[in-house]
Amino acid sequence: xxxxxxxxxxxxxxxxxxxxxxxxxxxxxxxxxxxxxxxxxxxxxxxxxxxxxxxxxxxxxxxxxxxxxxxxxxxxxxxxxxxxxxxxxxxxxxxxxxxxxxxxxxxxxxxxxx
Numbered sequence: 200x201x202x203x204x205x206x207x208x209x210x211x212x213x214x215x216x217x218x219x220x221x222x223x224x225x226x227x228x229x230x231x232x233x234x235x236x237x238x239x240x241x242x243x244x245x246x247x248x249x250x251x252x253x254x255x256x257x258x259x260x261x262x263x264x265x266x267x268x269x270x271x272x273x274x275x276x277x278x279x280x281x282x283x284x285x286x287x288x289x290x291x292x293x294x295x296x297x298x299x300x301x302x303x304x305x306x307x308x309x310x311x312x313x
Contacts, residue, residue: 232291232301242282249288259290259300266302
């Protein structure tokens with residue numbers, strides 16, 4: 200009986216760990232950075248210009264280490280042309296350095312779920 204139960208428990212534990220990874224990554228971003236949301240005005244491989252929810256315009260310089268997500272999927276800097284004007288965007292910057300962008304998430308439809 201124990202020989203059958205152990206593999207099943209291991210599978211359940213593995214599924215739970217995989218399911219928890221996105222939440223852990225989001226918690227890590229929040230612990231190490233500051234986020235703000237808005238809409239894309241213009242974006243290319245070097246710079247993001249966005250309007251925040253406060254209707255102010257923000258400009259962020261991008262570096263090659265920035266993590267990019269589009270419609271909840273990880274993408275590469277080469278896919279930056281898929282980010283379009285008007286898309287909802289959430290930017291995470293370093294907590295002590297708001298000029299350094301850690302992550303950019305964009306949605307073509309829907310809202311961000313925290």
